[in-house]
Amino acid sequence: MQSATFYQLVNFRPKLQTFQSKTPTLFSTRRMASVSGFRRMALDGSSSSSSTVASDDGFVTLMEYMGKGGGIGVNDDLVVLIDHLQYACKRIAALVASPFNHSIGKQTSLGDFPNTGSDRDAPKPLDILSNEIILSSLQKSGKVVVMASEENDTPTWISGDGPYVVVTDPLDGSRNIDASIPTGTIFGIYKRLEELEDLPTEEKALLNSLQSGNRLIAAAYVLYSSATILCITFGSGTHAFTLDRSTGDFILTNPSIKIPPRGQIYSVNDARYFDWPEGLRQYIDTVRQGKGRYPKKYSARYICSLVADLHRTLLYGGVAMNPRDHLRLVYEANPLSFIVEQAGGRGSDGKSRILSLQPVKLHQRLPLFLGSLEDMEELESYGDIHQKVNPGYEV
Known part of the structure; x- marks a missing residue:
């Protein structure tokens, strides 16, 4: 049996609301964004480009970026899905930084979770917790038909009418977490393959998860380090957003990243x-x-x-x-x-x-x-x- 601590951490909710500081913060306090058609915006309604869209305080959040059409094919369904995924990653970021992960990391009983790799890559408790957090968020989004995770032997069928497929490595690099080495979450998003609808559920789930990479419509990684950074693409450039812990918003910090043609x-x-x-x-x-x-x-x-x-x-x-x-x-x-x-x-x-x-x-x-x-x-x-x-x- 897993300890009560394990289940407490699965349900752990980080406090992401705005708090009042006694000294001026780097970012001004953001007003609550209104929700219209699932697109959260705090903008003036102008049609400026995604790379220059800014809210009243000059900063662009991930939700604002997508709400102003920050990529090809970024529709309301995808905005809802990304909103749930970014929330899951905030929870994982808080979990990774929590003093309680030391005690949970010492547990060895992982129940029925499979080991999909060598002993070096065997699932760790924090991998499993991260996997559960992402699965829960995808279930609540109502936008995902199937999730395929590095932590599970087979894909997980979520909803019969979800338009998207999500593949994920919930917590990459977790074996070094006791040394506070940076870790990350990786995910990719595909459109559901409508032509598979007549197949049995297990077969549909697998084939949807085995799509080639050139069919991806979005992909991202989240780096948990001195800053929590979400780097994402919707097929029209790569952009990085940094978590402002005072508001819980991912703020656009590196628009249209261009990797140097040569490094050193x-x-x-x-x-x-x-x-x-x-x-x-x-x-x-x-x-x-x-x-x-x-x-x-x-x-x-x-x-x-x-x-x-x-x-x-x-x-x-x-x-x-x-x-x-x-x-x-x-x-x-x-x-x-x-x-x-x-x-x-x-x-x-x-x-x-x-x-x-x-x-x-x-x-x-x-x-x-x-x-x-x-x-x-x-x-x-x-x-x-x-x-x-x-x-x-x-x-």
Whole structure:
């Protein structure tokens, strides 16, 4: 039996309402946004572009951004869904930062939750809690037909009339959480496949979850670090919103992110250098010495948190990679590749564009390389960059 603490944390609600400070805050207190057609706006009703829309105090929230048509196909249903997802991520952010996660992290009984990976990737209590928080939010949204999660063996059928499919890694990097290393949530959103309606529910759920990445209509990651940052794309650019903890709003801080065409950083576990194929070793040796196509010496930066390593790469350029068959195509590679491509970069398995791949299994694994276009082109030119030897790992 799981302890009462576990169930208390599942139902944990962060306090996100505005509070009065004795000193001036960075952001002025926001007035409550009105709700019209499920689009929460506190704007003057003008038709200015999504990149320049601002409320009375000069800041744009995620809900305001979407309410003013912040992306292709951002309709009322999608606004409602994103509203529930961003609320779930606020709850996870509060949970990750809570002093109680230390005690819950020591629990070992996970009930009937499956282990979908190796012992290193076995579900942790906080993974399960995050999974439950996201599932609950999706159920309440009324907009999702099925959720596929890294934490579940099979997809979860939610509603017979939901228009969307959500795939998610609820808490990436959780095995390092005791050391306060950044963690993250990843999710992708697809339209429901109407042509599958006559199939049995289990088959419909699986096939809806195995759509190729080029069918994504939205994808996002949320970074839980010194700031909580939600980086999202609706297929018309990549934008980052930072959580203002005084109001509970995600504020637009990085509109229309453009990853530099070339960076000077590579992110990979260098301890596996002698397990790498010759092509990957040659590439790393070359750029470290400043003998590549870019005549500067590259630096290694590796957090061992996929969302954190990608976020830095997105802002500064370079390459973030895991060259072995480890990361999941459905939950990690597809959503993150969509985000990177919308910022002008590339996502690849070392040979092919990630978004062109057709998933054949729900928990299918593959190598993943994400980054600046010129860096990715140079890396792929070395050919043999897939790590085939995996000592100490189970795949």
